[in-house]
Amino acid sequence: MDLRADHITHRYGDMTVLEDVSLDIPAGEILCIIGPSGCGKSTLLRLLGGLEKPTAGQVLQLGAPPAGCLNPLTYVFQDFALLPWRSVQGNVSLVLEDHGLERHASDAIIDDVLARTKLSDFKAALPRQLSGGMKQRVAIARALAVNPAVMLLDEPLSALDAQTRELLMDDLIGLWSRQPFTGVYVTHNLAEAVRLGHRIAVLSRRPGRVREVIEVPMDLTDRRPGMAELEQMQSRLWNMMRDEALAADQELADV
Incomplete structure (x- = not known):
């Protein structure tokens, strides 16, 4: 099953959080979503998962879920959410x-x-x-x-120390290599994005718009920490985001 965000705009009162966001997530692919603080990454994930309804546009589930699917969409949260x-x-x-x-x-x-x-x-x-x-x-x-059919992961590694994050990234890659799954992975960590994403969607500062969707050309199972190609892509992403990240940080600090 493919997942599609079709011209999504979302507002909370007078504040526009997301504006005209369109994304395709094909079956078997992990899409990472990055962007400055407050740009609507987690809001977009909630909209994709049906926890909220967009103000405008729609989320489409295209095709049939995999055989044996008990729940088309499921979440992995930052805070584990265990009983x-x-x-x-x-x-x-x-x-x-x-x-x-x-x-x-x-x-x-x-x-x-x-x-x-x-x-x-x-x-x-x-x-x-x-x-x-x-x-x-x-x-x-x-x-x-x-x-x-789709796993929605909301900064799942951000509460963990650096060594544990590396181990969990290896685990996620191993899980995908043995049985490919479709994932939408929200993160503020660029190293995670280049290690785990087949493609990376870069959102602008609020209201979040899709600035660019970047394909990571390396096979997911061939990626290792410290690889020059990944570090170059990470630098490219940071250069793209730096000014807006600083502006968003100052904006949030002034509220």
Whole structure:
């Protein structure tokens, strides 16, 4: 299933947050969205996921979801959003409980996604026993459990330290290489964008408009930290954003 933002404009009262945004997210591709603070990145993700309705324009789901899809769109949040009284297995099983699955089918799905996210040995652990990186792996496993057509990731690594971010980026690339998924990945971190995005959409400062969509030519599985090609692309993105990022920062500080 492809996802399309078709001339989306969104306002909160008199404030226009997004203006005439059009984007295509083909099946099997990860689109990263970057831009200055306050440009509407997370708002755009909520609109794509149906949590809010755009003031103008529309979000289109094109084609059929994959076989076995229990939920076409699913989120991975920055703050993990785990239930503290439920184990790792219990947090993952939560998204399956309203789908009428037999116990053996549900258990098979849980075992599969825990294995794919390296959590099989921690299924009985509670969130308070886990590191930040492990908590985010649980959130990713929970999202994968419904076999979504599109995963919507809202700065999923921003609360983690640098080493854990690198490990989780490797994990996401590994997950995609074994079973390609469609993703929309919002981030303020340019290193994440060039490591994880097949394409990168650069938004302007508020109201957010699509300044440019840049294709990352390297195969996703060939990318490594510190590669010259990635650092050059990161510099290009920063040069494109620098003045607007500074202006947005000063604007937010003055509010």
